[in-house]
Amino acid sequence: xxxxxRVYINPKLIRKVKLTKIPESVEQLKDELxxxxxxxxxxxVQYEDPDxxxxxxxxxxxxxxxxxxxxxxxxxxxxxxxxxxPSHTPSSISSLDTANIxxxxxxxxxxxxxxxxxxxxxxxxxxxxxxSFSYDVELKLRKGNDIFEKTGTGLSVTRDMKMEILDKLxxxxxxxxxxxxxxxxxxxxxxxxxxxxxxxxxGSGTGYDGWATSIKYxxxxxxxxxxxxxxxxxxxxxxxxxxxxxxxxxxxxKPKRGEVNHVPDYPKNYDDDVLEDQxxxxxxxxxxxxxxxxxxxxxxxxxxxxxxxxxxxxEPMVLEIQERWPALFLEEQICEEFCRITTKDLxxxxxxxxxxxxPRLLKLYRARKGAFSxxxxxxxxxxDEQVTDPEDERTKGVKMGILTVLSDDAPxxxxxxxxxxxxxxxxxxxxxxxxxxxxxxxxxxxxxxLNMEFPKEHKYTFEAIQHIFMELSTSCSxxxxxxxxxxxx
Numbered sequence: 031x032x033x034x035x036r037v038y039i040n041p042k043l044i045r046k047v048k049l050t051k052i053p054e055s056v057e058q059l060k061d062e063l064x065x066x067x068x069x070x071x072x073x074x075v076q077y078e079d080p081d082x083x084x085x086x087x088x089x090x091x092x093x094x095x096x097x098x099x100x101x102x103x104x105x106x107x108x109x110x111x112x113x114x115x116p117s118h119t120p121s122s123i124s125s126l127d128t129a130n131i132x133x134x135x136x137x138x139x140x141x142x143x144x145x146x147x148x149x150x151x152x153x154x155x156x157x158x159x160x161x162s163f164s165y166d167v168e169l170k171l172r173k174g175n176d177i178f179e180k181t182g183t184g185l186s187v188t189r190d191m192k193m194e195i196l197d198k199l200x201x202x203x204x205x206x207x208x209x210x211x212x213x214x215x216x217x218x219x220x221x222x223x224x225x226x227x228x229x230x231x232x233g234s235g236t237g238y239d240g241w242a243t244s245i246k247y248x249x250x251x252x253x254x255x256x257x258x259x260x261x262x263x264x265x266x267x268x269x270x271x272x273x274x275x276x277x278x279x280x281x282x283x284k285p286k287r288g289e290v291n292h293v294p295d296y297p298k299n300y301d302d303d304v305l306e307d308q309x310x311x312x313x314x315x316x317x318x319x320x321x322x323x324x325x326x327x328x329x330x331x332x333x334x335x336x337x338x339x340x341x342x343x344x345e346p347m348v349l350e351i352q353e354r355w356p357a358l359f360l361e362e363q364i365c366e367e368f369c370r371i372t373t374k375d376l377x378x379x380x381x382x383x384x385x386x387x388x389p390r391l392l393k394l395y396r397a398r399k400g401a402f403s404x405x406x407x408x409x410x411x412x413x414d415e416q417v418t419d420p421e422d423e424r425t426k427g428v429k430m431g432i433l434t435v436l437s438d439d440a441p442x443x444x445x446x447x448x449x450x451x452x453x454x455x456x457x458x459x460x461x462x463x464x465x466x467x468x469x470x471x472x473x474x475x476x477x478x479x480l481n482m483e484f485p486k487e488h489k490y491t492f493e494a495i496q497h498i499f500m501e502l503s504t505s506c507s508x509x510x511x512x513x514x515x516x517x518x519x
Contacts, residue, residue, distance in 0.1 A: 033095070037063065038103045038150065040331075044375065056092050063104070072107040078151075085155040103150060147295040147335075152288065152373045152502070154206065154214050158221045161202050167194050174228030185228035192244070195222075199245055200252040208253065208263045208292070209284040211505065215249070216242045262335060263293045266343040283342050288502025289478070290373050293342050294335045305336040309354070316356045326357050327366065334370050341481045348455040351480060358479055359459050361472065368475040374500055380471040383499035390517050428453045430477075430485055432469045452476065474500075 035047040047066050053059040056075065063069055077094065078084040078101040086103055089095065162168060174185030187195075199218060203210055219238035223230045230237040257264045266283045285292040296305060312329040315322055330337075337355055340346065346354075357363050368376040435449035450469045452460040454476065463469040474495055477484065484492040490509055497506040498514050506514075 032098070034099045036099075036101045037067065038101070039067065039069070040104070040106075044369070052095070053092055056089055059089075059092060063102075069104070074105045074107065076103040076105060077101065078103075082155050082157070082159060084151065084153055085159065086151055147297070148370070149206070149290045149294075150373060151206070152290050154210075154217070154504070156217070157224075158214075158218045160218075160221050160225045161198050163194055163198055167191055171226045171228065175226055178228040178230075184230060184232060187229065196244055196248040197252075200248045203245070203249060204252060204256070207285075209282075210249070215245050218242075219245055262295050262339050266293050266339065287478070287496055288500070289371050291334075291338070291371055293338045296335045297332065300332075302336070305333050308333050309336065312357055313354075323362070326360070326363070330357055330363055330366065331370075334367075338371075338481075341479075345481070348459065348480060349457055352457070352459065359476075361460065361463075364460075364472050364475040364479060367479040371478050372500070372502055374502065376475045377468065377471050379500055380474070380495075381467065384467055387498065387517050394516060426456060428456055430454050430473065430482070432466065432473060433458065434466070454480070454482075 033049040033052050035049065037045045037047055039045060045067055047063065049062060053062055060073070060075060063075075075089045076086045077089050077096070079087045079094075080096055084101070087094070089102075163171070170185065170191065177183055178185070199222070203215075203218060207214065216238070219242035220236070222241055223238045229241065231240050234240065253261075253264045257268055283293075296302075308329055312326065312333060315326050315329065337358070340354070341351065352359060358367060365376045368374065431453045433449075433451040433453050434447055435451070437446040437448050449461060450463040450466060451458045452463070452469060452473050459476070460469075460472060463472065474492070476482075477492070490507065493506060493510050494513060496502045497510050498517065
């Protein structure tokens with residue numbers, strides 16, 4: 031039986047592999063990957079388990095692989111910074127990916143690997159896998175469950191025992207998400223009492239309301255500890271004196287649009303000064319006429335955490351970002367940055383969703399032509415004629431948009447598009463794009479890379495792309511949910 035694999039080699043390199051038959055062992059699978067992907071060095075393999083909402087588990091036996099299609103994650107081994115031990119707990123979901131960052135003079139090898147702290151799963155696991163606690167707590171829970179099964183009497187939880195449970199849960203939740211939604215916290219509490227029914231609260235409608243509240247506050251305390259320890263993702267939300275003087279100005283900088291790696295921590299043994307030096311090397315590489323694309327990609331990977339901290343915390347203007355991070359506006363780097371942030375393939379997912387939903391969208395528009403303005407009728411006519419509608423060339427006052435440049439020599443009835451560009455804050459940041467769908471995909475990716483808000487006048491359009499096309503979040507407005515229902519009918 032053939033086996034189709036999607037292999038995450040590192041955050042910037044994802045390959046598709048087709049095997050004519052299923053390997054007989056994990057070692058044989060690794061040999062196949064080495065041969066087909068030209069991998070060097072030692073590594074371990076994880077897979078996304080459909081039984082746990084695509085949560086990542088270490089592959090210990092080849093029979094654990096899903097049939098026909100599977101998603102694999104390659105974790106590089108390194109003598110100086112060894113990978114975490116194999117684990118089937120949710121902490122493996124947010125295990126430390128090892129991205130291969132080579133220096134200009136070194137070859138690609140596992141010895142040049144840099145440990146980066148990146149999450150690699152975009153969906154909350156369903157069900158949430160409750161971790162194991164310390165031996166004494168597990169012993170009490172096991173006996174409490176036996177008594178509850180026989181008599182229906184719950185366990186009297188001591189303060190120390192509750193702190194142990196909450197501390198462990200907080201660590202596991204943060205490994206997945208720093209700021210989980212209310213329903214995600216409730217899913218953890220629900221699974222806790224399902225696994226350990228002796229913890230169910232008598233007199234509570236669900237039996238876990240109190241646990242959900244306790245988990246929420248414990249997470250807040252855990253984030254405070256991490257903030258004091260210097261964790262970037264929560265440090266960007268540290269209130270400063272000027273914020274305390276003006277409460278209305280402070281905004282919590284947390285993922286709101288399905289970001290997986292919002293503000294990751296710096297790679298091991300790297301600090302602000304070292305990463306700033308790497309950024310300068312990156313700027314120098316961009317000034318060269320013959321650009322070393324591989325070197326630029328490696329430096330962009332290495333400086334990702336510094337870049338995200340600057341963009342999220344300082345919220346600079348687009349022109350400032352262009353000056354400090356010129357490589358971020360390369361077409362391939364927009365796609366890679368989007369993948370670093372969301373773990374999604376920007377162009378691939380967008381085009382696949384466009385092919386899937388465009389016919390149904392056009393059918394819905396045509397069925398409700400009377401509800402739209404004359405502009406919609408004109409647009410549908412143009413689509414029928416396969417003609418591109420010209421856009422206003424002026425960029426003044428344009429916060430964001432797609433600029434279509436038309437040939438002056440072409441007849442008015444059949445204009446010729448000579449250039450398609452992206453405009454952000456009145457500046458053209460990307461030109462010579464092949465078509466409008468690709469331009470829109472790059473615009474969407476830039477909004478994530480630059481941490482820019484969706485334009486209010488097109489809020490539902492971008493929300494539909496985020497929720498339906500890219501599948502980046504589970505919560506959305508009722509209007510977008512209604513559209514998704516109609517598209518899937």
